[in-house]
Amino acid sequence: MQVIFLLQKTQNRSSVCAGIILQRNSDSMTEYKRKFSISEMYRAFMMLPSVTAGMIENKRKKLVGGDFIERVHLAVTEVNGCAVCSYAHTYLALRQGMSNEEIKSFLSGDGNFVRSEEAKAILFAQHFADARGLPKKEAYESIVDEYGEVKAKIILSAVQLMTVGNMFGIPFSAFQSRLRGRPYTDSSLIYEAGVQVAGAILVPIGFVHGVIRMVGEAFKSKT
Template sequence: MKERINNHNGKLWWGLGVGVGVVAGAHFLRRWVAERRLPPLFKARASAGVALITGASSGIGATYAEYLAQAGYDLILVARRRERLEALAESLRTRTGVMVEVLPADLGFPEDVGRVAARIESLPALDFLINNAGYGRSREFAASAVNEELHMAHVHVDASLRLTRAALPGMLARGRGAVVNVASVMAFYPLPGGATYTATKAALVGFTRALHQELQGTGVRVQALCPGLTRTEFHQAANLSITQAPGIAWLSTDQVVAHSLRDLAADAVISVPGLGYAALVGVSGVFPPVLFDGIGTAYQALRRVKPASAAGGAFDGFSRRRYESLGQVTGELRAIFQRRAELRKAMRLLDPAFRERLMLTVTQVNGCRYCAQAHARMALEGGLAQEEIEALLSGVTAACPADELTALLYAQHWAESGGAPSAAARATLLECYGEERTAAIEMALRMIQVGNLSGNTFDYLLYRLSGGRWGK
């Protein structure tokens, strides 16, 4: 019976893996085909095109400027801070040789938007328009000054609409061009403390989606870029408590801009950098309103937590090993997927009871409560005594079979060293078990390590978001 269940579970996981692989393969094939058919607009240019970028003095806007200058586009940089624009412009001219014009403007004021729109209309050709100017504020709407909220609406919505309207006639006449409206994941998750911000970003998404339909077949592409947490000055300037979010939640501006340009090449109207954020946006449409209410309540509590100081802060108490970035997680999963044949072989070579002893030993070192519960149950089902399981979860291996002790001690050392055991320890393992079983043991250790660190990373997210109350 157990064997049939295990076979069934194996087929289920294998089928799930194949399904995910097919979906991912289809996605990347579609992107590859789209990029092979790129019009000249999206390729590095021998002759200069022109790109206008608002909010270009820092963050995502400055990174767009870097990427497009490297591709050979002349630039018009728009932002409030002239000195920052001048410094960036000089750097780009020196390093890339492109022409860079500086156009200081505060897009919260109609007269400044009018000047930028007039400059667009005066250009012989504009290839790129990046509507990136924007800012946030952590403040409840009833306590805010209405003029400040309206200023934000003018910057995010009015300016984007007017500049897009100024750019489109020329783009349509030439049959090519691109407009990127920088929105936010917040467009899909209305949260307290940012009512106007969320509303304006949602408006940009809706505007871009409708415009994308109107422009089908014209050669002009539009995109709503919806980044999540990105390492810029934005969150500090907005005084947002979300700066407490762990490193795994943050994206770099390079990641955001590179993803945007890839999606623009593939004519994707909504671009969400980061697999985690893409998943959040993907499921947002099926969430019931009560779930949004719960998320809002949790976020409201987070906003009231004071950020930790650099030393002796509120989050110094979480000591379990965890993943520091999404790249580490995906890298480990990719490596295991690539070695799936070795993993299946390891499962056949290792006795189930021996395998569970290895799993419990590594889990004891890493301290993952989820894996401890799951593998304690599996060990019981596999015939281990309750007393032995408790001993293994306390770091005691003395009661285990003598022929497994070397491997269990190696597992402890392997976990304590973060998967980088000493050459001497591995040589001892090889001497006892031979090459084939040693490889199987190390594959099992690596698999449980991924589970442990994933569970600990989830706990760390809970810990940070609750101000240290949960997950510890």
């Protein structure tokens, strides 16, 4: 992957390191690790209102640390195989203080640097991605038992948000690879552009649908 140099001097080192770490992974990708269907995308977009609420609450109350959130994001991205998302979140992880070795470990999925207190959240993130957004009930219950209901919802929100990012980032990664003369063997320009267009149309529809559902559920809980 081409290294993007940012203008701010204080950010240069993190940006360069992110590019170096991801260059090996993205250059070796010749096909999709995962593709999402339109129905899977719409289901994820419907969750955006609750995801947004969860992330705003965490930003306000600081219940789950930023470095913890980035580890969750990296775990999801590793399973889904999104080169663009990996670059962006590698940069953010470096800014949070994660080491190069720790980030490379997360992106390779070996788990050598997983902290014991974060292990269940990381495993849940990987399971969520493996299950294509439909995790087993007991998997979510395990993080509720470990972190409590409020923190578990924030972790779930972080996983869902990263999944939505991957849905756009994966075909965009293929498009970038195409521009560099290395198109994915199982992709086409129509697919890469089509996902972006379809996603842009479905996001607001799914978001409104999600808001209506949230209001309905809130009304039912009060009656």
